[in-house]
Amino acid sequence: MSTLRNNLVCQCYLTNNYYIEIKGQSYHITYLDEVHLREVTLSKLSLNLTEEEIKQILNELDTEKNRRLKVFCSSQERKQMILDKYVPKLIHVYTFKESYLDKKFLKLVSLCKDPTASNEDVFKSVEVIRGTKDMYRIPVFTQEFCTDLLNELENFKLSDMPKGRPNSMNHYGILLDEVGFYENLINPLRESYLDPVSSRLFFDYLKIPDKNSIDEQESKDEVTNSVKHHKYYSLDSQKAFIVNYKVGEDVDLAPHYDNSEITFNISLDGNVTTAATKNKNNEEIDIALSNFENGEVYFELKVGETALRYISLAHVKGSAIVHRGSLIHGAHPITRGNRSNMVIWARCSKIRNQKCPMCKSMPRLKEIPGIGDGFSI
Ligand SMILES: O=C(O)CCC(=O)C(=O)O
Ligand SMILES: [Fe+2]
Numbered sequence: 560m561s562t563l564r565n566n567l568v569c570q571c572y573l574t575n576n577y578y579i580e581i582k583g584q585s586y587h588i589t590y591l592d593e594v595h596l597r598e599v600t601l602s603k604l605s606l607n608l609t610e611e612e613i614k615q616i617l618n619e620l621d622t623e624k625n626r627r628l629k630v631f632c633s634s635q636e637r638k639q640m641i642l643d644k645y646v647p648k649l650i651h652v653y654t655f656k657e658s659y660l661d662k663k664f665l666k667l668v669s670l671c672k673d674p675t676a677s678n679e680d681v682f683k684s685v686e687v688i689r690g691t692k693d694m695y696r697i698p699v700f701t702q703e704f705c706t707d708l709l710n711e712l713e714n715f716k717l718s719d720m721p722k723g724r725p726n727s728m729n730h731y732g733i734l735l736d737e738v739g740f741y742e743n744l745i746n747p748l749r750e751s752y753l754d755p756v757s758s759r760l761f762f763d764y765l766k767i768p769d770k771n772s773i774d775e776q777e778s779k780d781e782v783t784n785s786v787k788h789h790k791y792y793s794l795d796s797q798k799a800f801i802v803n804y805k806v807g808e809d810v811d812l813a814p815h816y817d818n819s820e821i822t823f824n825i826s827l828d829g830n831v832t833t834a835a836t837k838n839k840n841n842e843e844i845d846i847a848l849s850n851f852e853n854g855e856v857y858f859e860l861k862v863g864e865t866a867l868r869y870i871s872l873a874h875v876k877g878s879a880i881v882h883r884g885s886l887i888h889g890a891h892p893i894t895r896g897n898r899s900n901m902v903i904w905a906r907c908s909k910i911r912n913q914k915c916p917m918c919k920s921m922p923r924l925k926e927i928p929g930i931g932d933g934f935s936i
């Protein structure tokens with residue numbers, strides 16, 4: 560039986576998916592070396608760049624390459640330092656409790672774990688995003704938990720602790736592993752709640768095919784204990800982080816796909832709260848209270864073979880937009896305020912062992928001194 564190894568990445572990590580902006584346009588490119596950049600990548604883009612502009616691009620790519628080379632060691636060092644020195648303000652948010660979860664979510668989880676419930680029963684009880692077959696909006700956290708978590712994250716941000724970046728497009732997020740959220744919060748949430756729900760909502764994608772040659776014992780091991788009515792590949796690890804957008808800092812996110820099989824993008828401060836107030840005639844009116852304006856997440860969906868369609872979704876506090884990581888998506892700019900989301904890139908080692916989600920090929924595995932990308936051998 561293969562086991563999850565915490566320290567494996569695909570070698571494409573060092574060469575693929577470099578995010579750069581050239582003349583106001585964003586690109587994800589492969590960076591091997593200067594010659595390849597000049598002769599292959601830039602010549603394909605036909606951008607008519609000056610020598611100075613090319614030097615500037617090379618400089619940015621080398622900085623990012625160096626960050627990637629060092630990132631695993633530095634992440635472990637930061638985690639240790641935070642563990643030793645950081646004083647949390649709200650310690651309870653680090654330990655999972657069911658009371659953090661929205662009652663509707665708890666009901667959904669029970670339904671998903673119920674062997675007598677059909678997949679149709681499950682689909683009837685969730686919001687499927689209009690015009691899609693497998694994108695959902697699901698309430699996950701209570702409003703109180705979101706507020707407490709944001710409060711604690713703000714305390715961390717204001718501290719003098721070292722901070723890593725979730726990825727090269729994002730400068731102000733927080734890596735939840737480094738701050739100590741995995742062991743008692745994110746892991747139990749994924750294992751006992753997100754995994755059984757995904758096994759139903761992404762049934763076709765995660766199910767173990769009948770003709771699969773895996774022997775009986777191995778397939779038993781891959782099924783979580785919680786759902787016994789059908790066999791599926793479980794989500795056995797994650798990369799979880801906070802994204803933050805603010806006018807004057809990062810305001811949007813360029814189109815990309817995730818290094819995940821299934822992504823849970825949970826809003827911690829979306830546009831839902833209303834408050835009663837009085838207008839100038841002393842009449843009670845409801846106003847929407849929101850931390851930010853605009854900033855929807857958008858998705859590029861294929862229609863037929865070639866046509867594309869875009870959908871934009873507003874974030875709702877406590878609710879997750881749940882989607883396949885391979886979908887191209889991004890975030891529209893916010894025009895006022897501040898928005899924070901918890902993003903969980905849930906990973907399924909059995910699926911990614913066959914095809915790395917970043918280079919879309921058989922992974923070329925490499926050991927690293929730190930937390931890897933959810934492969935197993
Ligand atoms: O901000 C959002 O809603 C999207 C975040 C996202 O796609 C990501 O971090 O991978
Ligand atoms: Fe994403």
